[in-house]
Amino acid sequence: MNDTVNTFEAQQQGRPTGPLVQGYEVIIGFETHAQLSTASKIFSRASTAFGAEPNTQACAVDLALPGTLPVMNRGAVERAIRLGLALGSTIAPRSVFARKNYFYPDLPKGYQISQYEIPVVQGGSVSFYLDGELKTVRLVRAHLEEDAGKSLHEDFVGMSGIDLNRAGTPLLEIVTEPDMRSTAEAVAYAKELHKIVTWIGICDGNMQEGSFRCDANVSVRRPGQPLGTRREIKNLNSFRFMQQAIDYEIRWQIEQLEDGHAIQQATVLFDPDTGETRAMRTKEDAADYRYFPDPDLPPLAIAAEWIERVKGEMPELPRAMAERYVREHGLTDYDATQLTQSPAHAAYFDAVVGAGAAPKLASNWLQGEISKRLNAQEIGIEAAPVKPAQLAQLIGRIGDGTISNAAARQVFEALWSGEGSDVDALIEAKGLKQMSDAGALEKIVDEVLAKNEKNIAEYRAGKDKAFNALVGQVMKASQGKANPAQVNALLKAKLG
Numbered sequence: 001m002n003d004t005v006n007t008f009e010a011q012q013q014g015r016p017t018g019p020l021v022q023g024y025e026v027i028i029g030f031e032t033h034a035q036l037s038t039a040s041k042i043f044s045r046a047s048t049a050f051g052a053e054p055n056t057q058a059c060a061v062d063l064a065l066p067g068t069l070p071v072m073n074r075g076a077v078e079r080a081i082r083l084g085l086a087l088g089s090t091i092a093p094r095s096v097f098a099r100k101n102y103f104y105p106d107l108p109k110g111y112q113i114s115q116y117e118i119p120v121v122q123g124g125s126v127s128f129y130l131d132g133e134l135k136t137v138r139l140v141r142a143h144l145e146e147d148a149g150k151s152l153h154e155d156f157v158g159m160s161g162i163d164l165n166r167a168g169t170p171l172l173e174i175v176t177e178p179d180m181r182s183t184a185e186a187v188a189y190a191k192e193l194h195k196i197v198t199w200i201g202i203c204d205g206n207m208q209e210g211s212f213r214c215d216a217n218v219s220v221r222r223p224g225q226p227l228g229t230r231r232e233i234k235n236l237n238s239f240r241f242m243q244q245a246i247d248y249e250i251r252w253q254i255e256q257l258e259d260g261h262a263i264q265q266a267t268v269l270f271d272p273d274t275g276e277t278r279a280m281r282t283k284e285d286a287a288d289y290r291y292f293p294d295p296d297l298p299p300l301a302i303a304a305e306w307i308e309r310v311k312g313e314m315p316e317l318p319r320a321m322a323e324r325y326v327r328e329h330g331l332t333d334y335d336a337t338q339l340t341q342s343p344a345h346a347a348y349f350d351a352v353v354g355a356g357a358a359p360k361l362a363s364n365w366l367q368g369e370i371s372k373r374l375n376a377q378e379i380g381i382e383a384a385p386v387k388p389a390q391l392a393q394l395i396g397r398i399g400d401g402t403i404s405n406a407a408a409r410q411v412f413e414a415l416w417s418g419e420g421s422d423v424d425a426l427i428e429a430k431g432l433k434q435m436s437d438a439g440a441l442e443k444i445v446d447e448v449l450a451k452n453e454k455n456i457a458e459y460r461a462g463k464d465k466a467f468n469a470l471v472g473q474v475m476k477a478s479q480g481k482a483n484p485a486q487v488n489a490l491l492k493a494k495l496g
């Protein structure tokens with residue numbers, strides 16, 4: 001596909017040089033397979049549920065047995081439309097299915113149904129922040145295709161098993177321009193895409209189960225030179241492995257070039273045990289696949305009204321929502337991005353603010369106490385034992401001076417552990433109320449002043465430390481229940 005290579009080259013003209021590694025610029029392009037969350041397969045009624053007994057969910061159509069015909073799953077097309085709308089792509093009014101012919105044991109039919117010359121989603125882009133800088137990665141295309149089966153190497157001695165349950169599972173392959181310039185940018189792109197496909201409900205995003213798999217194409221070049229030869233790291237199914245694999249691959253390629261060896265185009269696999277990438281096969285060309293339009297499937301026609309209807313059903317997207325949080329609540333880009341990491345996070349934040357809490361404080365609690373506990377317990381925010389209304393009430397009690405921040409953390413812990421469910425009742429039971437009675441506080445202040453003439457003299461002589469010591473004494477005498485701001489004001493007034 002020399003044309004494609006030249007197009008990639010042309011697309012890179014005029015783009016700024018990325019950060020250099022030992023004098024080399026890193027170039028990365030991604031192909032991501034997102035498994036679409038339909039109940040049945042892309043061209044048959046067989047179930048897509050994960051984890052069934054081998055070969056219980058592949059039907060005659062998935063195997064292309066003689067006499068069967070594939071029928072397009074409308075739900076898969078609608079999910080492709082959603083992605084196209086989310087990424088600002090063109091949705092082709094007419095796209096074509098093609099057969100990609102190759103032999104592999106997990107593909108007994110001898111070809112995969114995919115899209116080749118005319119994919120359903122064309123162009124578009126993914127934007128995200130990396131170290132405070134807005135990055136945009138352009139998409140070439142996203143096309144519909146079926147997954148193949150799986151070879152099973154464990155449990156068999158001297159042979160392999162084949163499980164065809166996955167055959168015919170709907171995939172959307174999302175292909176970028178080689179726009180990324182570092183491992184960090186590539187991982188950030190993959191995370192953002194993962195967020196988007198789960199956010200718009202087209203993919204469950206489960207990486208362990210293979211619902212979201214990335215192939216990273218990596219090359220290096222001296223700045224200003226044409227694109228280098230790429231090697232493609234297949235099937236990265238965790239963000240951590242992705243980072244390790246790309247970092248290793250960059251170092252390996254630079255070492256090869258420095259040693260005077262040319263890079264051979266190849267498909268490689270990452271081995272998490274050694275942290276290395278290893279060549280699996282030399283790369284085949286598109287011509288090797290003998291693509292041709294699938295005679296069993298008519299072109300896929302998408303009416304403008306269908307696209308309009310889906311547009312009306314799209315949720316607000318995470319970037320737009322984050323920008324709105326910045327605008328409406330005065331949050332930083334960082335905070336807003338964290339709060340929009342999933343629809344459930346955003347819904348929680350909205351509910352806390354909706355119940356009257358100050359947005360900045362709601363954001364701090366969510367990213368502090370709450371996320372700390374969610375991570376430790378490995379649960380999602382939907383399962384948080386502290387509900388938005390409770391958090392809002394707690395924040396309100398700090399705001400109106402009833403409790404200090406330290407006391408609020410105690411109440412929060414009690415709510416989280418199920419010790420109680422009512423904020424005010426817990427404050428009462430634990431005796432955490434700050435002293436709001438000005439008369440009582442004044443009495444304590446007077447007592448402390450009467451006993452600390454030395455501190456008073458030092459303060460008058462200009463020693464700030466002495467003032468802090470007085471505040472400390474009052475706080476201690478009040479058993480931590482005095483409001484520090486009130487104590488400060490009272491002391492200042494009394495000391496003149």
Ligand code: ADP
Pocket residue numbers: 001004008027028029030031175176177178179217218219227228229230232286
């Ligand atoms: P395939 O890998 O299936 O042959 P393509 O030829 O369409 O598919 O290219 C796939 C991916 O390789 C794209 O994501 C593209 O951005 C990336 N890519 C192309 N050239 C380079 C390069 N020189 N360095 C890094 N990535 C590249």
Ligand code: MG
Pocket residue numbers: 031215232
């Ligand atoms: Mg590829």
